[in-house]
Amino acid sequence: MADVVIAGGGPAGRALARACARRGLSTTLIDPAPGRRWRATYGLWADELPSLPESAIACAPSRTLAFGTRPHLLDRQYLVVDNAGLRSWLDGGYQVVAGAVAGVDHGARGSSVRLEDGRVLAAGLYVDASGARPRGKRYEQTAFGVVLPAEDAQRLADSPETAVFMDWRGSEQGFLYVLPLGDGTVLVEETSLARKPGLPLELLAVRLRARLAAAGLTSAGREERVRIVLDVPAPRRGRTVPFGAAAGLVHPATGYSVATSVRLADPVAVAVAKVWDRGPAEVASAAHRALWPSSARTVHGLRRHGLRALCGMPPETVPVFFDLFFALPTGLQRAFTSGREDVPGTVEAMSALFRTAPWRVRKHLIGWRALRRSR
Structure with a gap:
């Protein structure tokens, strides 16, 4: 029996697994594809996660601009995450099991986590970090992007070292996001801020290609597709503890969540370890309280x-x-x-x-x- 079983092998799940293991809790992480690379591009403000090591930073743009109807120079350091470095930092101290959760049964002494292949894992605490799922009609942020050589992307930003956080010029239906990736390439992304349901990715792709064509560019690079559920309410308390996007940690107005999830992993693990001897129900309650104090x-x-x-x-x-x-x-x-x-x-x-x-x-x-x- 593991003390903590966490479903979901993304940054949120691995951050919490690492934090729980560091607090002396035997921890098992369930990941449907443990060997799969993280392909999403993660960005964050440096002041949100000051503990992030240099090895987990792919690029720190020299400046960050935003455009409404005019330019704004933002006085905050923006960072692009190195996915391999982030994963390496969050790995270690816990067991990884390949599989997907089919169901969970909670009892007085713990929980039974049933996998789709029939295996059952016993857990003192079960955490769902498998991401947010649209239930009914919810606001979503969607985006379609391509990765271009930096010399091409200069036609859209004044410097290959400049991040354009948000550019509404040329379209009132969505904004352009231009992000240097630190390897001589730049992600250029057409983004729909929020709609219910989200704007179709196919439409965003058409808009991006038209925008690139107007600048004399083609969208021949690697593509990136984004769909983020924005308005997940703060969860009710229960024996299953959601974490990351599943717990509503996505900012409803921006779509960002990685820095928040990684930052909250330690406080949640500390709260869980402190009351571990009081039984599964109290442990789950402590995790909920650490995640969602009244101020949050x-x-x-x-x-x-x-x-x-x-x-x-x-x-x-x-x-x-x-x-x-x-x-x-x-x-x-x-x-x-x-x-x-x-x-x-x-x-x-x-x-x-x-x-x-x-x-x-x-x-x-x-x-x-x-x-x-x-x-």
């Missing part, structure tokens, strides 16, 4: 409110909204994008946006007016 639930609700407000704006208004957001002080930008338990900072960022917005934007943010009074 409040901020998550505010972020989901922000998502709905963004999706209710007419397309021509969205770039203006982001002009206002990127004109905020860096501390307020950081509070909204990265302050997961920062209720005052999140409220102040949303309130500042409302105060500075013209009526054509403000009328879509009416619900934000009461945020300062309710803080």
Whole structure:
């Protein structure tokens, strides 16, 4: 019997497995394809995960720009993750089992995890880190990208060392994301911020190819397809503990989750180890509390409110909204994008946006007016 069994071999699952093993808990990770490389491109702000080692960083762009209707130089270091380096950092100390979970049965003394091939694993605590699944109609962020040689991508960004975090110029239906990968190539991605359901990838591919053709480029490189479920609510407490995207750790208004998941792995493991002798039900409750204190639930609700407000704006208004957001002080930008338990900072960022917005934007943010009074 393992102390902890975790389903899902991505960054979230491996981060938690490593953290639990370091706390002396025997840990088993279930991964459907343990040898498969991580092909997604992960980006994060350096201040979100200061413990990230150099070996897990593929590129640190010299500067990061964003465009609404005008350019904004962002005063935060943006990083591109080296997937092999991240995986190496998160590996070790736990057992990896190839397989997929078919079902879980919880009992007074632990849980039985049934795999699709018939095997059963006994666990003191079962964690689902297998990703978010759309249930009904949820907001999704979708993107279609290609990897180009850096010299070609210069036609879309002023330097191969510049990251363009968001570029709304030339389209009100979505933005362009330009990210140097540190190996002489650049990811160029057409992104739909949020829709319910997500914009089809085929349509985004057509838009990207048209954008590239207008710059005299072809989309002949490696392709990348992205679909992120955004508005996962904070989970109810139960014997199965969700983690990563399955736990609603994706930021509802940005789609980012990797840094948050990796950062939260240690606090969750510490909480679990501290009450391990109290039995499976109390261990699961401790994990839930570590993941979702009341402050985090409040901020998550505010972020989901922000998502709905963004999706209710007419397309021509969205770039203006982001002009206002990127004109905020860096501390307020950081509070909204990265302050997961920062209720005052999140409220102040949303309130500042409302105060500075013209009526054509403000009328879509009416619900934000009461945020300062309710803080």
